[in-house]
Amino acid sequence: MTDIGALQGTLHHEAKRLEEQYSGVLGLDLKKRLLGPVLSLLVVAYLTLCFFAFDVPGVMEKARGDMAQLYALDAYAHKVHAKYQFRKAEQGFVVSLEGNRRAIYKEPPEWVEQSAEQTSIFLGDDGALHFADDVVTYTHPDFDEAFTFRVGDGVPQFVSGADAPWLKVSKTQVNARPSLYTRIWLTKNKVEVHRYFVGWENFWFDFDSTLNGLSAAELMSLAFSSERLDPDVSNLRFMFSEFRTNSEWHHGEVYFALLQTLIMAMVGTLIAGILALPLAFVAAANVNPVKLARTGVRRFFDFLRGVDMLIWSLIFIRAFGLGPLSGIFAIFFTDTGTFGKLFSEAIENADKKQAEGVQATGASPVQKYRFGLFPQILPLFISQMLYYLESNTRSATVIGALGAGGIGLKLIETMRTRQDWENTLYLIFLIIVVVMMMDQLSGWLRRKLIEGRN
Amino acid sequence: MKALTLSLLEDVDVAAHLALAEASRLAEISQAYERVARRRTLYTLSLLGLCVLCIFGGLFVAGQANSGGFWAGLYKFFDYPAELFIGAYEEGVPGLFALVLQYFPYLVETINIALVSTLLAFFLGGALSFVASRNLVSNRLVVAVMRRVMDIFRAFPEIVIALLLVLIFGPSPVAAAIAVTTHTIGALAKQFSEVNENCDLKAAEGIRSVGGNWMEQIRFGILPQVLPNFLSYTLLRLEVNVRASAILGFVGAGGLGAELKMVVDWNYGADILVIIFMLVLSITSIDYLSGWIRQKLIGQTGQV
Structure with a gap:
């Protein structure tokens, strides 16, 4: 009993002692304790303020979600039109890709069945449409009663059927969109059905190319067959040229644009690194004792960096015209400043013992820096260049969109048409793949060159 | 006395031999060093050559693709800022x-x-x-x-x-x-x-x-x-x-x-x-x- 009492006493005493010794730990002072909540509160207040300053609710209300859905659909799917024109009744339903007159399917697909009396168009999950004797009958799985319309005699008439939310009948036309993948459109002149299919059509070869629709195995055997498709060139070459000149996907132009972007990033970074290196030595306090020159070069670096790449590209586009040359100059102007700052800091942080050791052997000043200092900063020099090579690939895309050409310009061009969303998606995909590849490459080279040395 | 001179002469001979061996070893080392140095210089030079090729090749392609020329542009460079x-x-x-x-x-x-x-x-x-x-x-x-x-x-x-x-x-x-x-x-x-x-x-x-x-x-x-x-x-x-x-x-x-x-x-x-x-x-x-x-x-x- 007394033992426990004594123990309790000791513990109490020990706790008191600890509290006195480390008073700041057990009870943080008020200022420190308040710092967290106050900062969080400030951040929340600021974000709320910006939420309303940017008018997020208003923007969201006005956002064209429907357009986004359509654009997205167009990006990953292709649309096939089946069109019947009363003026050209003898042709029947003409099935074409995106309504393009040069992309008409010679044999109608299996979902369009035409006979002398009746045409049936099967729309997958959205039922089927039958057309006979100037009457369009549309059956939808959700509705027992069929929708019938009288067409061909002036404005289309809605004869019978339920009141479906996706059906719009106006004074001049009937527009039905039972799902995102199907559209039926009746006017005075025509009966038109659009059906979307997931996937990119004619990605490899043009619609009217002899190679279109061939399987990979067939193409392989063709490539090594001695029978020439085009008597002038080999089959492999013919295939390549057909791929390159694809009139819808423009593979040749796209890959050349990609090359331009890569050239912009690579050449810009290289020139910047080469120019910044000697200037960085001038700006380093442990190399150059002349303060005036040092300050001058440093302010020059700040100027190059501070005038943003955006502004440099505007100036160079004015001087050199639209194209990657202006992009190269914009990148190397900005990055000479960045590299200069980074390199000169690295030189100042370098260990001076090695340089002194080299000097002690009677080396000239140039030799002293070449053998005593340069090897120390070379790894950093290379790793920064590689790091910026990756980031400049992205920057080159951005300034490309401002007019410096390359893949950025291509991207903005396809977006402006607001129709070629599949091309846009293709370009975005290529850009991301290239940026990720450059990232991997620069990381790999960095590990190989820098860490592999030690 | 004669014997001593002989032995001395022998010592000199041995020393000369040793010095010769040392010199040839040194020559070997310095040759090996030069070989390595030459190889490294070759690597450095080829890497630099590659960089130069990249820069000029890139500039050439970019110049071809650009709508305006480089020299004409250089001449006009200060026009826009001046404006x-x-x-x-x-x-x-x-x-x-x-x-x-x-x-x-x-x-x-x-x-x-x-x-x-x-x-x-x-x-x-x-x-x-x-x-x-x-x-x-x-x-x-x-x-x-x-x-x-x-x-x-x-x-x-x-x-x-x-x-x-x-x-x-x-x-x-x-x-x-x-x-x-x-x-x-x-x-x-x-x-x-x-x-x-x-x-x-x-x-x-x-x-x-x-x-x-x-x-x-x-x-x-x-x-x-x-x-x-x-x-x-x-x-x-x-x-x-x-x-x-x-x-x-x-x-x-x-x-x-x-x-x-x-x-x-x-x-x-x-x-x-x-x-x-x-x-x-x-x-x-x-x-x-x-x-x-x-x-x-x-x-x-x-x-x-």
């Missing part, structure tokens, strides 16, 4: 001051876009970085998936997202903020997870030993260690993001960039110069300010 300065001179000092006041709200908007994006990305990227660090998460699959998510976020150039969002939202700073945030989440998460992987795990183990769960281990064991570095990287990003949000304005995402695009199209020299001046001034001051705070935080200028 801007003449425009500004004609405006006079009071006019320029009025322009600064006119464009100031747009500058605030651009900086706000950058600040909001950086803040959001700091929180989201920080959260992502903890589940993407190999030393904090034992499940390899989770780490691998999170790293890929990070890479994809980072690979998206801001302009791609901004262009798409401008179409949906219309010209609005929201588009720019989302675009910049997305890219910054990826970029910061990568840098943060590198910081996490270099941190000391003892503190987290201590928390675990007294029964702390994963969240508590991160909150009390890891976060206090990494927070200064996190903040330092975030401040560096802030400067990058101010530049990015200015550029995004150029494709219609609001802020000073949008105004710049307009006056560039209309060729208002004074307005262009005022906007450029405001942009450069704010970028430079944010650069200095963030450098100063970073120095306070981690005691030295952190490298990118």
Whole structure:
């Protein structure tokens, strides 16, 4: 009993002692304790303020979600039109890709069945449409009663059927969109059905190319067959040229644009690194004792960096015209400043013992820096260049969109048409793949060159 | 005496032999050294040659693809800046001051876009970085998936997202903020997870030993260690993001960039110069300010 009492006493005493010794730990002072909540509160207040300053609710209300859905659909799917024109009744339903007159399917697909009396168009999950004797009958799985319309005699008439939310009948036309993948459109002149299919059509070869629709195995055997498709060139070459000149996907132009972007990033970074290196030595306090020159070069670096790449590209586009040359100059102007700052800091942080050791052997000043200092900063020099090579690939895309050409310009061009969303998606995909590849490459080279040395 | 002389002569002979052997060994070493040196010089020269080839080949291709020529352009290089300065001179000092006041709200908007994006990305990227660090998460699959998510976020150039969002939202700073945030989440998460992987795990183990769960281990064991570095990287990003949000304005995402695009199209020299001046001034001051705070935080200028 007394033992426990004594123990309790000791513990109490020990706790008191600890509290006195480390008073700041057990009870943080008020200022420190308040710092967290106050900062969080400030951040929340600021974000709320910006939420309303940017008018997020208003923007969201006005956002064209429907357009986004359509654009997205167009990006990953292709649309096939089946069109019947009363003026050209003898042709029947003409099935074409995106309504393009040069992309008409010679044999109608299996979902369009035409006979002398009746045409049936099967729309997958959205039922089927039958057309006979100037009457369009549309059956939808959700509705027992069929929708019938009288067409061909002036404005289309809605004869019978339920009141479906996706059906719009106006004074001049009937527009039905039972799902995102199907559209039926009746006017005075025509009966038109659009059906979307997931996937990119004619990605490899043009619609009217002899190679279109061939399987990979067939193409392989063709490539090594001695029978020439085009008597002038080999089959492999013919295939390549057909791929390159694809009139819808423009593979040749796209890959050349990609090359331009890569050239912009690579050449810009290289020139910047080469120019910044000697200037960085001038700006380093442990190399150059002349303060005036040092300050001058440093302010020059700040100027190059501070005038943003955006502004440099505007100036160079004015001087050199639209194209990657202006992009190269914009990148190397900005990055000479960045590299200069980074390199000169690295030189100042370098260990001076090695340089002194080299000097002690009677080396000239140039030799002293070449053998005593340069090897120390070379790894950093290379790793920064590689790091910026990756980031400049992205920057080159951005300034490309401002007019410096390359893949950025291509991207903005396809977006402006607001129709070629599949091309846009293709370009975005290529850009991301290239940026990720450059990232991997620069990381790999960095590990190989820098860490592999030690 | 004779014998001694003989033995001496013999010694000299031996010494000469030894010296000869030494000299030939030295010659061998120096030859080997020269071989290595020659090979290294060859590597260096071929690497430099490759660089030179890249530069000139690239410049040639770029020059061909450019709509204007290099030499003609060089000659015209100062024309545009001169034009801007003449425009500004004609405006006079009071006019320029009025322009600064006119464009100031747009500058605030651009900086706000950058600040909001950086803040959001700091929180989201920080959260992502903890589940993407190999030393904090034992499940390899989770780490691998999170790293890929990070890479994809980072690979998206801001302009791609901004262009798409401008179409949906219309010209609005929201588009720019989302675009910049997305890219910054990826970029910061990568840098943060590198910081996490270099941190000391003892503190987290201590928390675990007294029964702390994963969240508590991160909150009390890891976060206090990494927070200064996190903040330092975030401040560096802030400067990058101010530049990015200015550029995004150029494709219609609001802020000073949008105004710049307009006056560039209309060729208002004074307005262009005022906007450029405001942009450069704010970028430079944010650069200095963030450098100063970073120095306070981690005691030295952190490298990118």
